[in-house]
Amino acid sequence: MKTRDDCLALDAADALAGLKDRFELPPGVIYLDGNSLGAKPRTAAARAAEVIGREWGNDLIRSWNTAGWFEAPSRLGDKLARLIGADEGEVVVTDTTSLNIFKVLAAALRIQQRDQPSRKVIVSERDNFPTDLYMIQGMIDFLEQGYELRLIDADLSLEDALDADAAVLLLSHVNYRSGAMHDMARVSGLAHERGALVIWDLAHAAGAVPLALTADGADFAVGCTYKYLNGGPGSPAFLWVAPRHMDHFWQPLSGWWGHSNPFEMSDRYDPALGIRRFLCGTQPIISLSLVECGLDLALEADMQDVRAKSLAMADLFIELVETRCADHPLTLVTPREHAGRGSHVSFLHPEGYAVMQALIARGVIGDYREPELLRFGLTPLYLSYADVWDAVEILRDVLDSRAWDKPEFRTRAAVT
């Protein structure tokens, strides 16, 4: 049976412990929602002041050149590439995950249209993050070219879904609800064997688990910089394309920034070679610039150390919840096997919404997802083992005292 002193001992031996002070977290808060919105790097405020004061206010339009605004999506992309097993020139930071799904899905369908035009099925999972499904539905509806969406669920396995009609497989690497993680190499290999291309949504994976896009044979990937990469609320997303696909197709969101020579002001779109053709319109420079603060911190840590601490914290969290809150109806939905999960842990509780609100009121910030799901993100860069202990103690107290059983904790907020 573990004690809080055991946790303190783990913290004393933690190679990543020094990074916690590089983030600024409010006093009295144990933040277990870095899987939804990452914490603020201490450098963010100064960087924003520089972009707003010097780059915008003083240098004005000249900053497109002097502050490197034009190169920023690629410069940040090159840094991010190191965290996802990709190379320089293969990643851009731009737009939103939803929009980037549209771009890479369009590119993937075009490749299949050329090579295997009879394949008209886009495969995903019913419990994939909804926006992934919505973007697929929007494209199918818009194209009117006979595509259909096929969803893997309790009644349909991945293996069965990948039949001779499957054009593209779009999966989240780590599931936003359960935290379950796919084996990227195995699934990519299976998709290719069956003739499908594979798009990975890394929203809950980038910065959370070691990734090897190239080695694992992925075709396309998109992801988020404001969760485990700590880029700030709604910071621009990223997009990766395997070099073998990069220059073959002009994706339909073909704005000026993706043009081969945008300042020539030609009336005809001519896509840039390489990853830049996946850029579209003018990016939100201030939000984009702050992505670098989070990336620089992530790059200071070894992803293998991050993964080891993430798994150890999650193991600890699960063990403590299952022992210290054993009298309460909490059901673990995250896979126990290390290889099968990402960096957050989810439990079901019949009063999940109210329990989470009561936890938040006590300073333990996780989040809630319909139905009944309590999510706890375990972010190695700014959480300690003692934090995990303390969070479970507060959870236990909230449950033992039925502190959640109050009207104010049952009232749904606009955003859950």
Next chain:
Amino acid sequence: MKTRDDCLALDAADALAGLKDRFELPPGVIYLDGNSLGAKPRTAAARAAEVIGREWGNDLIRSWNTAGWFEAPSRLGDKLARLIGADEGEVVVTDTTSLNIFKVLAAALRIQQRDQPSRKVIVSERDNFPTDLYMIQGMIDFLEQGYELRLIDADLSLEDALDADAAVLLLSHVNYRSGAMHDMARVSGLAHERGALVIWDLAHAAGAVPLALTADGADFAVGCTYKYLNGGPGSPAFLWVAPRHMDHFWQPLSGWWGHSNPFEMSDRYDPALGIRRFLCGTQPIISLSLVECGLDLALEADMQDVRAKSLAMADLFIELVETRCADHPLTLVTPREHAGRGSHVSFLHPEGYAVMQALIARGVIGDYREPELLRFGLTPLYLSYADVWDAVEILRDVLDSRAWDKPEFRTRAAVT
């Protein structure tokens, strides 16, 4: 013949003069590029510090509710509506102008597909801002439904272009090069008479000229917040849809934020009623928040006063350039008639690129557009008549002394 004292007298009588101090401009700079990137409101730095410090850093994920992040695109849209002749609930601030063109063009084509399916031509202008044309080309190429782009130019009039095949007319209200402005009511009326729907790109018009989207019969509009609205570099764009079209179509970039009930986490896209269905993915909250600083300043001014000062400054600028720089090969390309122009003035000069670099080196910041075009933005909120005088004096000196004729002014920067 005007003198600098005449300009000072105009400034003394200027009802908008007090707004200049609400912006922070670098010393020694006369900023004539607010048509490309607006100046920085003094409130921007403090607002950014608040969003980064309190909303992100301290309140973290709770700010989706407590800081109103979820409502921000609509709240800002409602403010912006007052500047463009629209009503509450008709505008959102989101994504980029390029992406918003894609959304409204998709919606417009869907309406025509239902009502007049034989119309397959999208009409625009050859000298429209390139990204508008690129987005149309991307959509046509992607859809493979027989659409084509028809460009108005020296050989094809608007009247001739709007034939029985024309589905949609997409125009910039104010041309990014010449500053020429369309008569929105007349052109919208003509388009409707010919059976086409009309999309207005207001990038160079919003905040620059009075607009009356509803009264003038527009169908859709998009535009930019970082030019005359001073929202900050690359700040999110806006999108307006006439209420008569709003709820009829599901646009294809159908991400979570446009869902009727996004936190239900349904696997099926069900679009929100109203303008919110034109939202897609998570927005860059810091850049988005700063849009409000610029909007609040714009709303302090009466748009009729802004227009009167803009025209008076441009008349003065043209008169001074044509008299004091008369010996130099400068050709006005902006229409002289007030009703036919926006808020920037452009001259051709055979050495335009080098002339602009020499001007910038002397603190007069305008910009250059291929080929040969010098652009000067006249922004009433933070320019004085004396600024106009001083800018022309420096232009005259640069031309008289051939200060532009140096190798360093001929070397093209990455971004022009």
